[in-house]
Every structure is written in C-alpha cells, then in structure tokens.
Amino acid sequence: MCLLLLASVAAAASVSEGAAGTSGAERQRAYQQERQVCLNGASNQSREDCLREAAAALQPGGNTGVASTPADLQANAEQRCAALPAEDRQSCLLRMQGAGSTQGSADAGGILRELTEPTQKPAP
Incomplete structure (x- = not known):
C-alpha cells in the first residue's frame, strides 16, 4: 500500500511540475x-x-480540498450551519464568523464555539 501510494505521489509530482x-x-x-x-x-x-492528504498537496495549486479563500471559508460555514433548524442557523453563522468565545483546537479533538444571546421569556 505504501509503495503504491509513494509511486502515485511521485507520478503526481512529475505531472504537476511547473x-x-x-x-x-x-x-x-x-x-x-x-x-x-x-x-x-x-x-x-x-x-x-x-x-x-499529504499526497494531495502535490496537486497543482495545492488542491488539498481544504477551503482557504474567504469565499471558500464562508461557503463552508454556511454549509455547516445549513443543517440546523432555521431558528438556530443565524447564531451558528455568527459563531462561525468569530462572535462569542472559542476554546480548544482541532489538534486537541475539537473546537467549542459559544455565543450567549439574550432571549425574551414568553408571556404567561
């Protein structure tokens, strides 16, 4: 498996040169x-x-499939939040854009984004 992967990587490197x-x-x-x-x-x-993923970095333009431009990052955030109910979607987008607090890292196993928003208590 490793030899096949290395052969593929070498071929990708020679194709993508220049x-x-x-x-x-x-x-x-x-x-x-x-x-x-x-x-x-x-x-x-x-x-x-x-x-x-390391081998994908050899593709032309560094095409690793990872979003890197601001437009890509925005589209990724919108896609992540789209699965949520409509009433939660806007808060999700705000958290993804940096509102609130952030703890953790991908290396540590996850990122916790928290945003506290005031809500009104329904009238009795």
Missing part, C-alpha cells in the same frame, strides 16, 4: 514535511488518511 502557483519543488518539500508528520504519528488522523 504548474501555476506553488512550484513543484515547493510542493514536494511541503509533501515531505507533511509525510514526516504522518509517519511520526504527530497527526490527529489515521496514518492512511494523513498520507492521502
């Missing part, structure tokens, strides 16, 4: 660093997933 954006040498260097993190067990992912 593509617009990050140079092939820079992508190869980034891949080697990310691969080392995977092999050392320093990632919070399974080794197989980690190596697959």
